[in-house]
Amino acid sequence: MPAIEVRDLHKAYGDVEAVAGVSFDVEQGECLALLGPNGAGKTTTTEILEGYRKSDSGYARVLGVDPGRGDQDWKARLGIVLQSDRDLGDLTVSEAVHHFAGYFDNPRDPDEVIHAVGLAEKAGARNSKLSGGQRRRLDVALGIIGSPELLFLDEPTTGFDPAARREFWKLIEELKAQGTTVLLTTHYLDEAEHLADRVAVIARGKIVAFDTPAQIGNRSEGTAIVSWIENGIEHKESTTTPTALVNELTARFVGEVPRLAIHRPTLEDTYLSLLAKENEL
Amino acid sequence: MNRSLRLGRLRAGIELKQFFRDRESALFNFMLPMILLIIFASVFANQLIGFEQVTFAQYFLAGMIASGILYTSFQNLAIAIPMERDDGTLKRLEGLPMPKASYFIGKAGMVFTAYAAQIAILLIVGVLFYGIDLPSTPYRWFTFIWVSVLGLLSCTLLGLAFSVVPKQGRGASAIVAPIVLILQFTSGVFFVFTQLPTWMQNFASFFPLKWLTQAMRYVFLPDGAQVVEASGTWDLGMCALVLGAWTIAGFLLALKVFRWSARGQ
Numbered sequence: 001m002p003a004i005e006v007r008d009l010h011k012a013y014g015d016v017e018a019v020a021g022v023s024f025d026v027e028q029g030e031c032l033a034l035l036g037p038n039g040a041g042k043t044t045t046t047e048i049l050e051g052y053r054k055s056d057s058g059y060a061r062v063l064g065v066d067p068g069r070g071d072q073d074w075k076a077r078l079g080i081v082l083q084s085d086r087d088l089g090d091l092t093v094s095e096a097v098h099h100f101a102g103y104f105d106n107p108r109d110p111d112e113v114i115h116a117v118g119l120a121e122k123a124g125a126r127n128s129k130l131s132g133g134q135r136r137r138l139d140v141a142l143g144i145i146g147s148p149e150l151l152f153l154d155e156p157t158t159g160f161d162p163a164a165r166r167e168f169w170k171l172i173e174e175l176k177a178q179g180t181t182v183l184l185t186t187h188y189l190d191e192a193e194h195l196a197d198r199v200a201v202i203a204r205g206k207i208v209a210f211d212t213p214a215q216i217g218n219r220s221e222g223t224a225i226v227s228w229i230e231n232g233i234e235h236k237e238s239t240t241t242p243t244a245l246v247n248e249l250t251a252r253f254v255g256e257v258p259r260l261a262i263h264r265p266t267l268e269d270t271y272l273s274l275l276a277k278e279n280e281l
Numbered sequence: 282m283n284r285s286l287r288l289g290r291l292r293a294g295i296e297l298k299q300f301f302r303d304r305e306s307a308l309f310n311f312m313l314p315m316i317l318l319i320i321f322a323s324v325f326a327n328q329l330i331g332f333e334q335v336t337f338a339q340y341f342l343a344g345m346i347a348s349g350i351l352y353t354s355f356q357n358l359a360i361a362i363p364m365e366r367d368d369g370t371l372k373r374l375e376g377l378p379m380p381k382a383s384y385f386i387g388k389a390g391m392v393f394t395a396y397a398a399q400i401a402i403l404l405i406v407g408v409l410f411y412g413i414d415l416p417s418t419p420y421r422w423f424t425f426i427w428v429s430v431l432g433l434l435s436c437t438l439l440g441l442a443f444s445v446v447p448k449q450g451r452g453a454s455a456i457v458a459p460i461v462l463i464l465q466f467t468s469g470v471f472f473v474f475t476q477l478p479t480w481m482q483n484f485a486s487f488f489p490l491k492w493l494t495q496a497m498r499y500v501f502l503p504d505g506a507q508v509v510e511a512s513g514t515w516d517l518g519m520c521a522l523v524l525g526a527w528t529i530a531g532f533l534l535a536l537k538v539f540r541w542s543a544r545g546q
Contacts, residue, residue, distance in 0.1 A: 050376060052542075072284075076378035085369035090302035091295070102291045103377045142373070 001064060003028045003150050003181040004049060009058035011044055018044040019055070020205035028149075031172070031182040033196035033213075035189065035271060041205040042185045043083065043154060049183070050080050050152055063150055076104055079148030079180075081139050081156055088138075089128030093119050096127060097141050104146035116174070117141045118167050132159030137168070150181045157191060169194050189268040201271060203278040217270040225265075229258040285382040292387020293394065300357070300391055309458070310357040311395060314345040314403055321471075322411040330473060335502055338411040343497035344470035346400060350432040350493055351461055353396040358388060358440030359457045364450030371541045385441070392437050396429065414501070421500045424517065428496040431524040435489055438531030445538045464490045475509055482511060489527050492520040 004026040011019040019041045026032045034042045047053045049060060051067040051074075060067055065074045088096045097114050101107035114123050117137040122130060127138060140156055153172075157165045165188075172195055176182060186192055192199050193213045201209040201216070209216050224242040228235055228249060239245050242262050249257045265273075301307050322338035330340050365371050374384055407413035416422050447453035465471060467481045468491040474482065485491040498506065499515040507515050 052372070052375065072378040072380065075376065078376070080373075080376040082369060082372060082376075085373060087365070087368045087370040087373060088299075089368075090299045095295075095298070099291070099295050100377075103288065103379050146378075 001028075002026060003030070003063060004032075004183065005059070005061040006045075006049070007059040009045065009048065009060055010056045011041075011048060011053065012056055017205050019048070021058075022202070022205070022207055024200055024207060024210060026181060026183060028181055029176065029179050030197045031176055031184060031195050033184045033186055033192035033199045034202055035186065035192055035199055036202035037275065040202045042202055045202070046152055046154055046183065046185055050078065051075070076146060077149045079143040079146060079151040081143035081151070081153045083154045084158075085135075085139055090126065092124050092126055093130070093138055093141075094123040096138065097145060100142050101145050106147060107145050108147050110145065113141050113145055116144075116171055118164070118171075133157075133161060133164045136160065137164070140168070140171070144175065144180075148180065150183070151175065153182060153184045153186075155185055155187060157186070157188065165191065189266070189271055193267045199267075201274050203275055208278050209274050213267055216267070217274050219265060219267070219270045223265075224262055226260075226262050228260045234259075285380040285386065288379050288383035289386025289390060292383055293390025296387050296391035297394055300361075300395055305454070306357065306361065309454070310352045311399055313352060314349045314399060315406055317348075318342065318345050318403060318407065318411070322407075335506055336412065338407065339413055339501060340473070340498070341471075342403070342407050342411075342413055343501045344465070344468075344494050345403060346429075346497045346501075347432070347468075347490060347493035348461075348465055348470055349396060349399045349403065350429065351436055351464070351490055353399060354392045354433050354436035355440040355443065356457055356461050357392065357395070358437060359443040359446070360453045362441070362444035363447040363453040366444075366541070366543050367450035375541055388441070389434075389437055392433055396433055400429075416500050417503075424496065425500045428493060428500070428520065428524075431521065431528065432489060432493045435524050435528040435531050438528060438535045439489075442531055442534040442538055445540055448543075464488055467491070468494050470494055473509070475511055486523075489524055492516075492523045496520045 002025040004024075006025070007023045009019050009022045010017065018039075022041070022045055024032070034045065036042050044053065048055045049062050049067050051062075051070045054068050062070070063074065063077055065071075091099070093114060094110070097110040101110045111123075114120055117140050119134060119137055119141065122134055127135065130138060136156060136159060140153070143151060143153070157168055160168060169191070172182060172184075176195075182195070184192070184195060196213055198210065198212050199216055200207050211217075223238045223240050226237050226239060226242050226245050226249075237245060246257075246260070246262070249260070299306075301311070318338070318341065321341050325337035325341075328337045329335065330337055362371075404413070404415065408415065416425055443457070447456050464485065467477065467485040468474070468488070469477065469485070470490070474485075474491070474495070477485075482491075495510065495515065496517060498510075499517060507513065510516065
């Protein structure tokens with residue numbers, strides 16, 4: 001049984017269809033990343049699955065339960081990291097994590113969790129004094145304290161510096177290695193590429209592409225871009241046969257081809273072209 | 282039910298911690314009666330208010346205790362809950378394996394504990410520095426307790442219900458504090474009640490604070506002082522009736538209007 005099953009989910013706010021027929025599965029132990037511009041319906045979809053919002057129509061099962069009717073036993077199996085929380089400012093990191101362990105029957109060890117999210121040095125600090133990235137790590141700590149089977153991460157690394165983001169990825173990879181299923185919403189494509197087994201690109205409430213990060217938007221078969229400098233002018237050529245083009249260039253130039261580079265479209269290139277295609281429709 | 286109570290206690294503990302650490306809340310919900318008592322009792326010292334040798338401090342203490350009920354329950358909740366709705370507290374709790382009852386048990390636990398601590402300090406300060414007499418009979422102590430409990434209960438429920446009125450956490454105090462202040466001025470907290478204009482007395486009689494203050498005067502003033510009350514008696518029966526009615530109204534109202542998320546969400 002998949003951890004999450006979604007079929008033809010719909011949710012409108014007034015005339016605006018925030019979620020317009022979304023279907024996907026997340027297998028147990030898998031990490032699925034939801035990508036899409038602001039207002040595409042990512043958060044609405046996630047919040048329906050977390051039980052915060054009711055869908056207008058469609059079918060959804062989260063750990064086998066209809067999220068609109070999830071009871072406490074069901075909630076005990078979820079970990080939820082919402083967007084931008086500012087609560088708990090008057091407590092310390094340690095107090096908050098220890099307190100929230102109290103809601104669960106089999107919590108993780110609070111001190112271990114604080115250590116795992118890299119807040120050990122800040123354990124005695126008031127939460128209101130944490131930096132943006134530290135605050136997000138506290139939210140993640142509170143999301144995983146109940147040893148969830150399924151973890152929802154809504155833009156978890158906003159405000160992280162690059163080193164903190166790498167640390168965070170390591171933490172999520174460890175959770176995945178322990179079998180935790182993750183539904184990740186993010187704006188950072190490198191994050192999706194790093195963590196996700198599969199990505200779903202959402203635009204205007206619909207999934208426009210759904211595949212592994214390496215395959216999405218026919219990335220693996222796509223063209224490569226070869227660039228070099230010739231007579232002081234930068235040349236860029238898209239080609240499906242880059243090797244042939246490079247052979248031709250090496251024959252034409254004596255020695256090094258100035259500033260020769262070949263690159264495959266990044267996930268970001270692919271993502272942006274998917275969205276551009278969507279906007280043309 | 283067991284789980285609701287256990288998590289309710291957990292909530293009450295963390296609520297209290299946050300209540301005392303939040304400077305604004307500690308000052309305006311907890312310390313204010315002590316500060317006002319010290320100021321008023323120092324200014325008017327042992328001035329008598331004209332009957333039965335009652336000092337101003339003794340008369341004022343009754344009003345401060347009644348105000349303490351309103352501060353720790355109604356004012357506290359009606360300001361704190363809109364903030365919790367804004368800053369993600371309520372949304373986080375909604376996602377936890379916690380019965381919703383635990384949240385309300387926690388709030389009530391915080392209110393009752395904060396009030397008990399507040400009254401203890403208020404009485405100690407009053408007795409040590411301002412020559413205040415403690416209640417003179419067991420029946421007065423008993424009345425002190427049931428009036429406090431009924432007052433806290435009704436004003437807690439009204440605070441839960443009123444928490445939907447401020448649209449944002451920021452600015453909630455600007456809506457709630459003036460309401461409390463108006464009730465205090467019209468209910469005989471700062472002035473002798475019967476010296477207020479009749480229309481003001483009539484206005485205040487609709488709300489709990491007037492009855493709480495009057496019952497606390499029964500608890501702390503000598504029996505002869507009741508001739509200065511509006512009806513010439515302490516009217517404890519009427520006090521119970523009004524507080525009981527507000528408790529029921531507050532319960533039904535809170536049940537109907539309380540919301541976990543902001544409007545439009």
